[in-house]
Amino acid sequence: MKAEVIAVGTELLLGQIANTNGQWISKEFASLGIPVYQHSVVGDNMKRVEDIFQAAHSRSDVIVVTGGLGPTEDDLTREAAQKIIGQRLLEDQQAMEKIALYYEKNKQTMTANNRKQALVFEEGIVLPNQEGMAPGQIVEHDGRAWIFLPGVPSEMKSLMKSGVLPYLQRSYKLQSDIVSEMMYFIGIGESTLENKLSALISQQTNPTLAPLASVGEVGLRITATGETGDEAREKIAVMKETILEIVGSYYYGSDNVSIESTVRDLLNKRGYRLGAAESLTGGKFIERLIALPGASTVIQGSLVAYTPLMKEKVIGVAPSLIKEHGTISNECAETMAINAKRILEADVAISFTGVAGPESSEGQEPGTVFIGLQIADERPSVYQFQFEGSRDKIRSRAVKKGYELIFHHIKNL
Amino acid sequence: MKAEVIAVGTELLLGQIANTNGQWISKEFASLGIPVYQHSVVGDNMKRVEDIFQAAHSRSDVIVVTGGLGPTEDDLTREAAQKIIGQRLLEDQQAMEKIALYYEKNKQTMTANNRKQALVFEEGIVLPNQEGMAPGQIVEHDGRAWIFLPGVPSEMKSLMKSGVLPYLQRSYKLQSDIVSEMMYFIGIGESTLENKLSALISQQTNPTLAPLASVGEVGLRITATGETGDEAREKIAVMKETILEIVGSYYYGSDNVSIESTVRDLLNKRGYRLGAAESLTGGKFIERLIALPGASTVIQGSLVAYTPLMKEKVIGVAPSLIKEHGTISNECAETMAINAKRILEADVAISFTGVAGPESSEGQEPGTVFIGLQIADERPSVYQFQFEGSRDKIRSRAVKKGYELIFHHIKNL
Numbered sequence: 001m002k003a004e005v006i007a008v009g010t011e012l013l014l015g016q017i018a019n020t021n022g023q024w025i026s027k028e029f030a031s032l033g034i035p036v037y038q039h040s041v042v043g044d045n046m047k048r049v050e051d052i053f054q055a056a057h058s059r060s061d062v063i064v065v066t067g068g069l070g071p072t073e074d075d076l077t078r079e080a081a082q083k084i085i086g087q088r089l090l091e092d093q094q095a096m097e098k099i100a101l102y103y104e105k106n107k108q109t110m111t112a113n114n115r116k117q118a119l120v121f122e123e124g125i126v127l128p129n130q131e132g133m134a135p136g137q138i139v140e141h142d143g144r145a146w147i148f149l150p151g152v153p154s155e156m157k158s159l160m161k162s163g164v165l166p167y168l169q170r171s172y173k174l175q176s177d178i179v180s181e182m183m184y185f186i187g188i189g190e191s192t193l194e195n196k197l198s199a200l201i202s203q204q205t206n207p208t209l210a211p212l213a214s215v216g217e218v219g220l221r222i223t224a225t226g227e228t229g230d231e232a233r234e235k236i237a238v239m240k241e242t243i244l245e246i247v248g249s250y251y252y253g254s255d256n257v258s259i260e261s262t263v264r265d266l267l268n269k270r271g272y273r274l275g276a277a278e279s280l281t282g283g284k285f286i287e288r289l290i291a292l293p294g295a296s297t298v299i300q301g302s303l304v305a306y307t308p309l310m311k312e313k314v315i316g317v318a319p320s321l322i323k324e325h326g327t328i329s330n331e332c333a334e335t336m337a338i339n340a341k342r343i344l345e346a347d348v349a350i351s352f353t354g355v356a357g358p359e360s361s362e363g364q365e366p367g368t369v370f371i372g373l374q375i376a377d378e379r380p381s382v383y384q385f386q387f388e389g390s391r392d393k394i395r396s397r398a399v400k401k402g403y404e405l406i407f408h409h410i411k412n413l
Numbered sequence: 414m415k416a417e418v419i420a421v422g423t424e425l426l427l428g429q430i431a432n433t434n435g436q437w438i439s440k441e442f443a444s445l446g447i448p449v450y451q452h453s454v455v456g457d458n459m460k461r462v463e464d465i466f467q468a469a470h471s472r473s474d475v476i477v478v479t480g481g482l483g484p485t486e487d488d489l490t491r492e493a494a495q496k497i498i499g500q501r502l503l504e505d506q507q508a509m510e511k512i513a514l515y516y517e518k519n520k521q522t523m524t525a526n527n528r529k530q531a532l533v534f535e536e537g538i539v540l541p542n543q544e545g546m547a548p549g550q551i552v553e554h555d556g557r558a559w560i561f562l563p564g565v566p567s568e569m570k571s572l573m574k575s576g577v578l579p580y581l582q583r584s585y586k587l588q589s590d591i592v593s594e595m596m597y598f599i600g601i602g603e604s605t606l607e608n609k610l611s612a613l614i615s616q617q618t619n620p621t622l623a624p625l626a627s628v629g630e631v632g633l634r635i636t637a638t639g640e641t642g643d644e645a646r647e648k649i650a651v652m653k654e655t656i657l658e659i660v661g662s663y664y665y666g667s668d669n670v671s672i673e674s675t676v677r678d679l680l681n682k683r684g685y686r687l688g689a690a691e692s693l694t695g696g697k698f699i700e701r702l703i704a705l706p707g708a709s710t711v712i713q714g715s716l717v718a719y720t721p722l723m724k725e726k727v728i729g730v731a732p733s734l735i736k737e738h739g740t741i742s743n744e745c746a747e748t749m750a751i752n753a754k755r756i757l758e759a760d761v762a763i764s765f766t767g768v769a770g771p772e773s774s775e776g777q778e779p780g781t782v783f784i785g786l787q788i789a790d791e792r793p794s795v796y797q798f799q800f801e802g803s804r805d806k807i808r809s810r811a812v813k814k815g816y817e818l819i820f821h822h823i824k825n826l
Contacts, residue, residue, distance in 0.1 A: 026428030027427070039425065042451055071604045111607075282696075306709060309758070
């Protein structure tokens with residue numbers, strides 16, 4: 001079986017966005033053992049879209065097309081594909097009702113061009129779009145599977161997971177004979193991890209190990225093949241045990257977890273509620289946790305105080321403390337954590353104060369960050385860091401470090 | 414002139430990395446007015462690389478190939494291109510010395526396959542690689558320019574800037590005769606915008622107009638060509654004026670602005686400071702503004718209160734109000750805004766309360782959102798919305814809507 005992925009959209013050829021859809025789809029296909037032979041990006045031009053569809057038809061068994069399903073004249077994926085597939089395009093009633101309802105609810109007039117988004121191939125499988133307007137479609141034609149998905153990444157991913165991947169597993173009787181697990185580590189750098197595991201990484205061919213760094217944490221993908229899925233999974237289990245013996249103290253979970261979801265689950269397990277006092281992180285810390293479902297059982301809130309005056313008024317830091325030590329100090333971070341714990345009636349309280357840059361502040365360089373932490377009746381602790389990089393990177397590193405500190409403090413309670 | 418970009422590397426087809434090189438090159442080309450017609454990604458396979466090179470040769474004038482120049486057997490860009498270009502491959506002395514020196518310095522033995530990295534086309538232009546081993550190359554053949562660059566982004570970018578872009582400007586006598594401006598609109602849907610501008614969009618060939626939707630706002634790219642840059646810019650100015658007559662009330666800025674930076678600048682101009690009270694948005698609203706430099710002159714802070722109790726304790730919403738109306742109500746949003754304004758000593762205060770989902774809350778459906786707003790001494794106002802989609806999407810829509818409301822309220826003050 002050969003698969004290929006085609007992205008339609010002039011914005012990609014102008015460099016306004018990268019084709020991350022192509023990457024995401026390829027990763028999912030790789031984990032199912034479906035080989036992807038080509039990615040293409042083509043603009044919103046009928047002749048060129050047709051040409052690339054013809055070429056795909058001549059060489060691939062599974063053709064995934066993202067983008068070009070919207071309401072505008074530029075959106076011509078359906079019309080171009082129709083020249084190959086030959087089926088009629090009909091209005092999908094469910095999709096049309098959803099579009100109409102959207103405009104009704106928002107008290108806007110639906111313009112006629114919106115009907116186009118509900119058009120589907122007569123003999124295709126319609127994949128209802130929970131996240132947006134245009135449904136996804138799978139059309140079997142001439143021994144090939146054409147898969148049409150919206151270009152918006154959240155819509156594309158949701159339709160892939162709910163409709164496309166199950167369809168492919170069913171239709172092609174795919175065996176999960178390639179299995180992989182992504183292990184996540186925090187508090188250890190990529191090169192240190194790689195160094196500690198160097199013997200394993202260089203010797204192994206099955207499973208293979210591939211480290212993958214991101215901001216403040218490291219992933220390690222273990223990929224194994226076997227006659228059966230069970231055989232592959234067994235190989236992974238053995239390798240995982242060896243890895244945990246070496247770097248287990250930095251490990252926080254595998255596959256569909258994040259450090260935020262891990263902390264949420266740990267808080268839940270302990271029956272702890274979390275409160276924060278944020279200066280340079282500016283709501284970014286609490287926002288990451290509130291982004292997850294189930295946040296309401298573990299979160300109290302966050303006091304985002306961006307000025308010295310607000311730290312006094314909202315978090316109750318004494319003016320004399322600020323005068324003596326400044327807001328970017330061990331003392332201020334400690335008081336912020338203690339007071340946030342009291343004000344927000346939290347079991348775990350964390351505070352962030354520091355310099356995000358680009359300018360220095362209170363005579364301290366960008367990247368200087370103090371994080372305060374108080375858990376239950378323990379004594380509060382404060383950690384000082386010097387992070388590198390842009391304003392954005394410094395703030396992201398601080399947030400990630402906050403989760404790391406909470407994780408390491410409560411995982412063994 | 415037509416350009417295309419080909420990335421060679423199986424790691425891209427496995428989804429291990431995204432083709433950000435394609436995006437970067439396209440952006441640079443767009444700014445020089447070189448139209449890119451296609452991106453392709455192909456694996457390290459001789460037959461398939463050859464096929465895609467043949468196709469590129471038949472349709473494009475400038476062909477940029479990234480990747481496949483390394484020392485391993487998998488690296489076959491040179492050999493595949495040789496079948497079209499026909500020139501001999503010779504060892505470049507400067508590159509070879511650099512490679513040998515590297516191994517000498519690192520006290521490693523240079524294996525024979527490393528010599529391959531120094532191979533260049535006999536009649537090509539060699540671009541010395543300051544950041545890595547394999548040099549870049551430009552080969553003119555059959556009226557086309559073939560450009561070979563390493564796949565490592567830092568090496569590729571450095572060679573593009575120092576060698577490729579100057580070459581293209583020289584050889585094709587490029588003038589900045591293609592100019593574009595991205596106009597941003599908020600509070601109007603993509604299809605409504607397109608409908609209002611449909612006559613302009615369908616009639617125009619120079620400038621051209623292309624709408625681009627994102628969460629809660631719409632971009633409109635105007636692209637004009639002219640004998641000179643000034644001529645193109647003049648065409649854009651005329652078109653822009655026409656557009657503003659039709660949909661100017663939704664326009665907030667062009668090119669390197671966002672609704673957040675626009676609101677920051679407006680607050681600055683009015684000397685206003687902003688405070689927020691956030692429930693379902695959970696810090697995401699204030700975080701967007703704090704992410705920008707210069708936030709400290711316009712932001713007081715945000716009270717992130719995720720539970721009813723915290724709304725009472727931290728924002729001072731009366732228990733009786735919550736008992737009578739619930740926290741997801743007009744009344745609660747109004748009190749949150751009024752109290753946030755007072756507590757945070759703000760000139761502009763905004764509040765968010767609602768249901769992000771996935772579950773309903775207080776008998777209200779996911780997507781129900783109330784936004785309260787009070788500006789200076791004006792009466793507070795509350796707006797109710799019903800947003801669609803996932804938890805993430807509902808929260809993002811609420812945040813964007815908050816900026817939209819502030820923008821529309823203060824732009825004409």
